[in-house]
Amino acid sequence: MNRETHPSVGGTLEDFLEGLGEREEVYGAAIKRVLAWEIENARKQRSLTKSEMATRMGTSRTQVKRILDPHNVSVSLDTLEKAARSVGKKLKIELVDA
Template identity: 45%
Template sequence: MEKSKHLGSSFDSFLESEGILEEVEAVAIKRVLAAEVSQYLDLNQVKKTVFARRINTSRSQLDRLLDSENPSVTLQTMVKAARGIGKKLELKLAS
C-alpha cells in the first residue's frame, strides 16, 4: 500500500499544495457573511429590496452577496452588509 504524501499534514497545507488555499478561504469567509445576512433578514422579516436600499446598494449586489457560489462581490458591499446587520467586518493580515 502506498503511503499518502499528506498523512499527518494540516488541511491548510494540503489546500496550499493543491494551490487552492486562498480561494477556499475567501469562499468560506463570504459564506459566513452570506449566512449571517440571510439569517438576519429571515429573523427580522426584512425583504431583500428594503435591506438593499437601507445599505445603499442594489438588489442584484445583495443577491450576489447572498449567493454562496458567486465570488464576485466587492469589499465595499461586504462592509455595508455587515453594518446593515449591526456588525463590523474586520479584515486583518496575519502571518
Template identity: 40%
Template structure:
C-alpha cells in the same frame, strides 16, 4: 507505493495543490453570506427592503448572498453592515 499526503494536514494538502486561497475565500464568503442572511431574518428584512437600505439593487444583494460568488467588494460589505446596524471587523493573523 509511497503516498504523498499521509500525515500532512488538510491545509498543507490544499497548499501543496494550490487550492488553499480559493478554499479559504469560499469559506469566508459562506460565513459572510450566512451572517447577513441570519441578521436579515432576525430583523425581519426582505431582500427588497435590505437592498433599499443598502441603496443598491436586489441583484447586487443576491450576489452578496450567493455563497459561491467570491467577487465581494468592501464597499458592498460595508453597505450591508450599515444597513443592518452592524460594524465590520477584519483581522490578519499569522498563518
C-alpha cells in the same frame, strides 16, 4: 500505506490544499460563505426583506441576492460593509500573524 509512499496520508488539509496550490482560494471562498450566511441570518432576525435591505444599501435587490450568494466570491469589501451595516452589523477585518 505510509507517509513516505503516499504524502497525503497523515498530513493536514492545509498541507494538502497548499500542495495543490489552492489553499488561498479555498480560504477566500469559505470566508465569503460565512459572511453571506451571517448577513442573511441578521437580515432574517430583523425581519428585513431583500428589497428593504437593498434600499438601506442604496442598491438593487439583484445586487443583494449576489451578496447573499455564498458561491459568489467577487464581492468587494465596501459592498460587504454596506450589507453588514444594512442589517445592523459592522464588518471587522483583522490582520494577524500566519
